[in-house]
Amino acid sequence: MSPALLLNNGHIHSNEHRPDGFATNAIHVGSEPSQETGAVMPSIALSTTFKQDAVGVHKGYEYSRSGNPNRDAFEKAVASLESGKYGIAFASGSATTATVVQSLGPGAHVVAVNDVYGGTFRYLTRVASETQGLEVSFVDLETSSDEAILSSIRPNTKLVWIESPTNPTLRVIDVPDIIRLVHSHPSHPLVLVDNTFLSPFYSSPLLLGADIVMHSVTKYINGHSDVVMGVLVLPQRHVRLAERLRYLQNASGAIPSPFDCWLALRGVKTLPLRMKQHGLNALRIANRLLDSPYVEEVIYPGLIDASRHAIALASLSPHAAKFIDTLPADVVAHGVPYGGMVSFRIKGGEGAAEKFLTKTRLFTLAESLGGVESLAELPALMTHGSIPKEEREKIGITDDLIRLSIGCEEVEDLIDDIDQALAAAVAQSTSLVDDLTVKKAHAAAIVHHINGVHPLHA
Numbered sequence: 001m002s003p004a005l006l007l008n009n010g011h012i013h014s015n016e017h018r019p020d021g022f023a024t025n026a027i028h029v030g031s032e033p034s035q036e037t038g039a040v041m042p043s044i045a046l047s048t049t050f051k052q053d054a055v056g057v058h059k060g061y062e063y064s065r066s067g068n069p070n071r072d073a074f075e076k077a078v079a080s081l082e083s084g085k086y087g088i089a090f091a092s093g094s095a096t097t098a099t100v101v102q103s104l105g106p107g108a109h110v111v112a113v114n115d116v117y118g119g120t121f122r123y124l125t126r127v128a129s130e131t132q133g134l135e136v137s138f139v140d141l142e143t144s145s146d147e148a149i150l151s152s153i154r155p156n157t158k159l160v161w162i163e164s165p166t167n168p169t170l171r172v173i174d175v176p177d178i179i180r181l182v183h184s185h186p187s188h189p190l191v192l193v194d195n196t197f198l199s200p201f202y203s204s205p206l207l208l209g210a211d212i213v214m215h216s217v218t219k220y221i222n223g224h225s226d227v228v229m230g231v232l233v234l235p236q237r238h239v240r241l242a243e244r245l246r247y248l249q250n251a252s253g254a255i256p257s258p259f260d261c262w263l264a265l266r267g268v269k270t271l272p273l274r275m276k277q278h279g280l281n282a283l284r285i286a287n288r289l290l291d292s293p294y295v296e297e298v299i300y301p302g303l304i305d306a307s308r309h310a311i312a313l314a315s316l317s318p319h320a321a322k323f324i325d326t327l328p329a330d331v332v333a334h335g336v337p338y339g340g341m342v343s344f345r346i347k348g349g350e351g352a353a354e355k356f357l358t359k360t361r362l363f364t365l366a367e368s369l370g371g372v373e374s375l376a377e378l379p380a381l382m383t384h385g386s387i388p389k390e391e392r393e394k395i396g397i398t399d400d401l402i403r404l405s406i407g408c409e410e411v412e413d414l415i416d417d418i419d420q421a422l423a424a425a426v427a428q429s430t431s432l433v434d435d436l437t438v439k440k441a442h443a444a445a446i447v448h449h450i451n452g453v454h455p456l457h458a
């Protein structure tokens with residue numbers, strides 16, 4: 001590696017002063033060889049406390065809740081990938097959400113996209129509303145007019161919460177347009193983008209003007225389904241807010257462990273490689289599903305014929321746009337890679353959907369997403385099972401909707417797996433009615449048992 005200079009913003013500048021690219025930053029930022037031992041990979045700093053040479057004189061660390069070398073390294077890396085200045089890592093995506101909402105103080109109002117992640121919905125409506133008198137309006141940020149969006153903003157609106165594409169129907173929000181609109185309002189709310197589904201590879205909300213980016217690191221950033229963590233990234237102009245968030249985090253102790261930070265930093269190094277493969281595989285699978293006689297509808301915003309394809313394309317990050325530019329014409333003939341999530345409606349209804357999910361060999365039936373392994377789930381009974389059926393169907397979460405988290409396996413193997421599971425499921429779905437009735441009753445009992453609150457994992 002040629003000598004390089006690490007700048008304050010976390011980016012590495014080479015001697016030629018050309019900023020390093022996304023993949024270079026993913027591998028090098030936060031992972032500088034140890035000054036002390038020369039170790040190329042950072043060691044794990046498990047110590048909870050740090051020696052002071054005199055009172056208050058130390059090497060930047062006092063107590064591991066307030067700061068830890070592995071957490072710092074991970075935060076620096078993610079901040080550079082999101083083109084931000086301040087990264088703040090948390091114990092989970094949900095702890096990240098809670099801390100942002102706490103920072104708004106009492107009596108604030110939040111506008112959130114109407115099919116926001118279920119755990120975020122739960123925190124806003126069932127926790128913050130009780131503990132800090134938070135008011136929330138859920139707005140369809142995909143189809144509402146500018147006037148409707150502006151009129152949802154009140155004098156006490158402190159934050160607009162965007163997620164795009166939404167889960168599991170992958171509705172695409174016009175992020176730059178919403179940011180422009182919200183910032184034009186005299187209440188000056190902050191705009192936060194939950195960038196979990198696209199990862200910093202496909203989307204760079206701070207470059208589009210967002211004030212805060214958040215991730216459930218549990219998903220693509222870590223990428224190996226073995227860490228639960230969250231992160232926030234803020235631009236330089238929000239130094240005071242970043243300090244406040246850190247203060248709250250230290251006060252509540254919502255911190256990730258050094259080992260999780262170390263694992264997540266290892267995940268970051270391969271984020272661009274993984275995201276390219278997730279996207280290429282997802283595009284191939286979306287096209288295959290389009291051709292299947294067993295499928296009613298395919299939802300993947302990367303497909304040319306997807307209703308919001310142009311909007312998805314327009315807000316791609318510069319590095320994703322560059323990647324797509326290098327792809328051969330036959331790969332992008334019917335669409336472009338746009339993350340690794342694909343949803344589809346199977347013919348034959350819920351019976352066929354359940355059968356499909358037990359017939360796959362490589363796709364594991366499980367909640368969550370973003371790991372290198374492919375997963376499949378039935379949102380109506382799993383991740384979104386606590387939403388009443390009528391409400392679910394209004395937002396497109398029908399009983400035949402299957403969500404796939406496309407992994408990085410050989411795409412031909414994944415396609416074969418889907419083909420055989422579809423054939424088995426749709427051909428045999430009618431014989432499943434009795435079995436299905438039993439399963440539905442069982443699922444309803446579980447949801448009832450946990451008092452209407454589903455785990456809402458992903």
Ligand SMILES: Cc1ncc(COP(=O)(O)O)c(C=O)c1O
Pocket residue numbers: 092093094095117119163167194196197215216217218228229230368456457458
């Ligand atoms: C979009 C999104 N945001 C936030 C979260 C919460 O993250 P965590 O499970 O790490 O608490 C999730 C989890 O599935 C998610 O999908």
